[in-house]
Amino acid sequence: MTANTHSPRRPYSLRSPGHRCARVAVAAALLFTVAACGWTADGADQETSLTGTVYIGGKTDQPGFNLHSEHTDRGFEPDLAAYLGKRIGFTPRWHDVVSAKREQELVEKSSTLVIGTYSITPRRDEQVDFVGPYFVTKQAFLVREDYDGIKTEKDVEDKVICTVEGSTAAIAALPGGATPHTESDYSTCVRKVQQGDVDAVFTDEALLYGYVEQQKNSATPVKVVPDVSFGNINRYGIALPEGRRGDCDKLRDALRRYITDEWASDVKAQLPALVAAYPGDWENRFRPEPQDVNTYSSCKE
Amino acid sequence: MRPYAARVTNDVTSATPSASTGADPPDSPGDDGPRPSWLRRAALRVRDAAAGAWVITLLLLADLVTVLGAGAIWLTLGGDAAVVGVTAAALLAFAAAMLPLIGRRGPDGQPPLWPPFVLVVIPLAVLAVGLPAWGTWAFLDSRPVDVTHRVELDVAPPLVNGDTVHASLHTDDPKPRLTITFDIAPHDPAAPVCVPGTGLTVTSTAGAGKDQVRTGAPGTEFTFALGRGVTDIELSVLLDAEQGCEVDLSVASAHLDD
Numbered sequence: 019m020t021a022n023t024h025s026p027r028r029p030y031s032l033r034s035p036g037h038r039c040a041r042v043a044v045a046a047a048l049l050f051t052v053a054a055c056g057w058t059a060d061g062a063d064q065e066t067s068l069t070g071t072v073y074i075g076g077k078t079d080q081p082g083f084n085l086h087s088e089h090t091d092r093g094f095e096p097d098l099a100a101y102l103g104k105r106i107g108f109t110p111r112w113h114d115v116v117s118a119k120r121e122q123e124l125v126e127k128s129s130t131l132v133i134g135t136y137s138i139t140p141r142r143d144e145q146v147d148f149v150g151p152y153f154v155t156k157q158a159f160l161v162r163e164d165y166d167g168i169k170t171e172k173d174v175e176d177k178v179i180c181t182v183e184g185s186t187a188a189i190a191a192l193p194g195g196a197t198p199h200t201e202s203d204y205s206t207c208v209r210k211v212q213q214g215d216v217d218a219v220f221t222d223e224a225l226l227y228g229y230v231e232q233q234k235n236s237a238t239p240v241k242v243v244p245d246v247s248f249g250n251i252n253r254y255g256i257a258l259p260e261g262r263r264g265d266c267d268k269l270r271d272a273l274r275r276y277i278t279d280e281w282a283s284d285v286k287a288q289l290p291a292l293v294a295a296y297p298g299d300w301e302n303r304f305r306p307e308p309q310d311v312n313t314y315s316s317c318k319e
Numbered sequence: 320m321r322p323y324a325a326r327v328t329n330d331v332t333s334a335t336p337s338a339s340t341g342a343d344p345p346d347s348p349g350d351d352g353p354r355p356s357w358l359r360r361a362a363l364r365v366r367d368a369a370a371g372a373w374v375i376t377l378l379l380l381a382d383l384v385t386v387l388g389a390g391a392i393w394l395t396l397g398g399d400a401a402v403v404g405v406t407a408a409a410l411l412a413f414a415a416a417m418l419p420l421i422g423r424r425g426p427d428g429q430p431p432l433w434p435p436f437v438l439v440v441i442p443l444a445v446l447a448v449g450l451p452a453w454g455t456w457a458f459l460d461s462r463p464v465d466v467t468h469r470v471e472l473d474v475a476p477p478l479v480n481g482d483t484v485h486a487s488l489h490t491d492d493p494k495p496r497l498t499i500t501f502d503i504a505p506h507d508p509a510a511p512v513c514v515p516g517t518g519l520t521v522t523s524t525a526g527a528g529k530d531q532v533r534t535g536a537p538g539t540e541f542t543f544a545l546g547r548g549v550t551d552i553e554l555s556v557l558l559d560a561e562q563g564c565e566v567d568l569s570v571a572s573a574h575l576d577d
Contacts, residue, residue, distance in 0.1 A: 140508040156562065250511040250563035313515045 067130045068265050072108040074099055075115035075129035079205045082228020082289045083135050086114070093228070094288040095133045098152060098273075101280055102256075105272040116202055118183050121145045124259045131269075132257040135225055138314055147262065147316035149269040150255025151306045152277065155224035157249040160211060163239040167217060171246055177217035180207035192220065192248060204229070212238040222252050224304055227292035234291070242295065253306065253314055266317035274308045281305060362436040369435040375421060378438035382414040385442035389449045396456060414441050463576035464492055470499070470570045477506035477565035478558050484568055485524075486554040493550050494575035496542060501556060502571035503537035513564035525553035538571070545575075 076095055078086035084093040091112045099110040115123045120136055123129045124146045138148045159168055159179070168174055175195035183200045192198065199216050201207050207219040208229050219226065226242045233240050256269055282301060286293055293300050312319050369375055390407040394400060420434040466488055474484045488497075501521070503514050514537065523531045527546025535541065545552060560566060 138512045139510060140505045140512055140514075143512070144508075248563065250513055251561050252511045314512060 066264055066268070067262060068106050068108045068268060070108060071111050072103070072130045073128070074110050074112050075120060075123040075132040075134060076112050077117065077134040077203070078112060078114045079203050080135060080225060080228055081232035082292070083225060084112070084133075085228075085232075086112070092288075094153070094284055095135075097280075097284040097288060098276065099131075099133055101276050102269060102272050105275070106268050116183075118202075120257065124257055127259060130258065135222065135254055136257050137222075137252040138255040142257070143316060145260070146257045147260050147266055148255035148257055149266055149273055149311070149315045149317070151253030151310060151314055152256065152273055152281070153224055153254040154304055154306050154310075155222040155252050155254075156247045156303075157221060157252065158223035158226055158247050159243040160208065160219040160221075160226040160229060160240050161217065161243055162211060162214075163241045165217070168243050168246060171248065174218075174246070174248070178215075179218050179220045180210055180216040181220050182207065208233065208240065211240060212236070218243070220248070223247070224289065224292055227289055227295060231289070231291040244295075253310075255314065260316075263317055266315065270311055270315050270317055270319075274311045277306060277308045277311070359432075362432050365436045365439050366430055366432055369421075369438075370430070375418075375435065375438070378435070379414060379418075382438055382441045383411065385445045386410045386414075389445050392449070392453065396453075410441055410445070414438055461577060463498070463574035464490070464494060466490060466573045466575055467570055470573050472556075472568065472570065474568055476567045478560075478568055479565055480558060480560040480562070482558050484556045484558070486556055486570070488552040488573065490550055490552070490575060492575070493545075493548050494577055495545050495547055495549075496576055497545055497552055497573065498540055498542045498576065499554070499573040500540050500571040501537055502569045503558075503566045504569070506565035506567050510563075510565065513561055514566060516561045517564065517566060518559040520557040520559065522555045522557075523553070524555050525551060 076084045076091070078084050078091060080093065082093055084091055084095040096110070096112070099112075102108075103110045113129070115129065115132065115134060117134075120132045120134060121142060123132055132146075135153075136142075138150055142148070159174070161168060168177065174192060178197045178199050179192060180199045180201055182204055183202055199207075199210075201210070204219065204221060204225065207216070207221075210216045211219050212233070219229075223242060230240055230242060256273065258265055258269070282305070285300070285304070292304065296303055369378065386407050390403045393403050414437070417434040417437050420431055423431055425431065469490070470486055470488045472484050472486050478484065486499075499521070501519055503517050503519075505512070505514055518534060518536055519539070519541075520532065520534045521541045522533075523529055523543045523545075526549040528544045528549075531543050533539075533541040533543070543552075543554075556568065558566070558568070
């Protein structure tokens with residue numbers, strides 16, 4: 019064996035000029051790719067979906083909040099979406115989605131946003147992101163105007179109560195003995211109340227005042243039972259698919275401004291029965307504080 | 320016999336005169352005597368210094384004070400009385416056993432080398448072991464004691480607005496301050512979000528720090544002064560929540576410290 023055989027091999031130099039150039043090139047290429055994809059170092063998605071035409075899932079059978087008729091969507095939520103679109107730079111386009119499929123709508127990316135009297139809940143927040151609240155409401159009972167079978171909370175015990183599948187009202191703890199009746203939408207529930215098939219509709223009070231307004235000139239007008247309430251306070255949020263931090267930030271900032279600038283005038287225009295029910299107090303009851311948007315939104319400052 | 324072999328046969332009770340003076344370096348040219356180690360040099364110095372009976376008495380007194388003082392501190396910090404007693408007695412008996420040896424004289428008329436040195440070594444050894452041990456204990460004792468999992472809540476979930484929960488804690492390691500943080504989670508995740516609107520009022524209901532009231536949102540650190548030696552701590556936690564809000568209460572963290 020020769021001496022050369024035993025001589026130590028020259029260690030491989032990581033700092034050789036050729037390799038250094040290659041590493042710099044690879045690093046530059048990676049940086050360029052990451053930048054081109056719109057991802058920042060913290061992983062936040064900066065690419066926006068809120069541009070051009072934005073498909074919004076909503077419930078288009080809810081008078082006051084969103085009612086589709088004669089090819090037009092009217093209500094508080096279309097007003098809100100129009101404001102956000104103008105501020106952020108997109109054109110809202112509505113399509114109908116039932117309560118039980120609102121999460122699915124976003125998870126499957128059929129809609130970019132859902133604005134449909136969609137209460138923020140911890141479980142929903144695990145599947146989608148929320149920006150909100152844009153409306154705060156307790157839950158109440160809607161009955162025929164000539165019906166006086168419910169005057170106190172105790173009176174609910176032996177009644178048939180209509181709620182909507184997938185809504186928070188459907189899981190609210192009604193007094194023992196009350197018979198729940200579930201439909202796919204509130205319009206059907208209201209119709210059943212008017213027909214006498216059920217005693218009352220139970221859902222968010224703000225929502226019920228839309229029906230009060232809509233049905234005030236019908237053969238069987240309806241009313242909200244005053245001072246009888248169960249369940250939680252609901253906070254409506256704008257839902258979007260998880261992980262779109264950039265969009266979430268834009269919506270949060272725009273919504274905060276909306277609550278200060280135009281919320282009250284839109285409620286007056288779209289929910290006059292609600293305003294009339296609580297003269298001088300309706301803003302205290304239903305309007306969120308602008309700082310609540312940071313507290314309850316998935317993206318916080 | 321080689322010179323080195325001759326030196327290692329010497330007994331521990333005497334030393335060569337050349338080494339004792341220190342004036343004639345033993346490893347100087349022409350000197351076949353051993354080079355004393357630092358320990359031996361130290362022992363020689365002690366023997367020279369301890370020529371009088373009063374010095375030996377002082378050394379014994381130092382041994383007594385050090386051993387008994389260390390034993391008392393050890394006992395105060397929770398040491399087992401039997402272990403402390405046996406250790407202190409053994410050390411003092413060992414020191415006392417040196418006295419007859421110190422009185423002896425070697426063939427060269429010199430007092431013994433090591434017995435006086437032992438009297439110096441005993442308190443030094445006690446201090447060398449005791450001081451780091453005390454320092455370590457002081458450091459550990461100054462750190463907060465985590466009692467998170469020892470706080471008991473008499474809670475039947477879910478809690479609603481106005482419900483009061485009693486929190487109790489027993490500790491064998493009392494500290495004058497408790498820092499506790501409560502966590503609130505929604506009882507039913509499918510119900511509308513309500514936790515951010517909840518608040519807690521926490522009141523101490525026992526001990527020297529009784530009736531201290533703290534309020535804050537869940538996640539707030541509440542601090543209570545307990546006073547010295549309090550081993551049983553009791554708090555009442557009042558929930559402030561909005562209508563229909565059902566929550567579960569738990570202790571996120573609890574620490575006792577100084």
